[in-house]
Amino acid sequence: MNTDVSRLLKTACVGLLCTHICGLEQALQNDTVEPYIEDALEHLLSTGNEYDPLAQEDILTIKEHILTASSKPTVWQRILRKEAEKTSEDVQKIILNSIVDFVEKQSYTLALEKTNNKHIAKKVSNNLHDFIKNRVGKTSGFKSGSLSRFVGTRFRATVYEQCSRYSATGNTTSMRIVKCKICRKKRVESECITLSPCKHIACKKCTFQYFFEQGTRSRCPYCSKTVDVERLKEVFYTTNIQDNQNN
Numbered sequence: 001m002n003t004d005v006s007r008l009l010k011t012a013c014v015g016l017l018c019t020h021i022c023g024l025e026q027a028l029q030n031d032t033v034e035p036y037i038e039d040a041l042e043h044l045l046s047t048g049n050e051y052d053p054l055a056q057e058d059i060l061t062i063k064e065h066i067l068t069a070s071s072k073p074t075v076w077q078r079i080l081r082k083e084a085e086k087t088s089e090d091v092q093k094i095i096l097n098s099i100v101d102f103v104e105k106q107s108y109t110l111a112l113e114k115t116n117n118k119h120i121a122k123k124v125s126n127n128l129h130d131f132i133k134n135r136v137g138k139t140s141g142f143k144s145g146s147l148s149r150f151v152g153t154r155f156r157a158t159v160y161e162q163c164s165r166y167s168a169t170g171n172t173t174s175m176r177i178v179k180c181k182i183c184r185k186k187r188v189e190s191e192c193i194t195l196s197p198c199k200h201i202a203c204k205k206c207t208f209q210y211f212f213e214q215g216t217r218s219r220c221p222y223c224s225k226t227v228d229v230e231r232l233k234e235v236f237y238t239t240n241i242q243d244n245q246n247n
Helices: 003-022 030-046 053-070 075-079 088-115 118-137 152-167 204-211 229-246
Strands: 177-179 186-188 192-194 201-203
Touching: 030 053, 030 088, 053 088, 053 152, 088 118, 088 152, 118 152, 192 204, 192 229, 201 204, 204 229
Parallel strands: none
Antiparallel strands: 177 186, 192 201
16 A cells, blocks of 8 residues: 555544544534633623723624634644534633733733833733733633733733833833843843943943953953943943932
């Protein structure tokens, strides 16, 4: 028997077996999928949001995403040319994953609009993604409305509060994590200084200790190129004034 034909038959057999196993839990019919999704979203998201137009708009966006994902057949269904069928467990997973996906993308968009700072937006988005992912990980026993603060006005208030917290540092130019070329530790970029002209990055503490604490040095500790020490002094003077004003 041809090897390719043999592989195809084996794949089809595995697909039939998986279909049979998955079929042990009754699949939702096409006319019952949408009502099931509506009931689940009502249970998880709608409590306290009935009169919030923004929440209703968010819930509609999530619902459309879920319906699209639910209509896609699995790999085995595509191989066997079967109609897309989902069990209630399958749809529940799609619902929760769709909520997580919405929270991550929407929080990034809202934070970017609020701060015009990609690093803060990414930080806020990651925070909310991790928080809701931990909640979604505990899929059993969701209480009614337990995810309701991740849509609408309440959700936006959470995003804006986090934006304010990160912006309050007084330096919103970057929340990017970089590595100091002297101590080799990871730091927030706003806590570091870029050496001129070589562009290597070092944290403020290491920079001060290396260049000024034990007599003035003028070469980059990483590449040995001559550093503009006078400009470095100006940078230290400026950042110290800003730090004092923010404290």
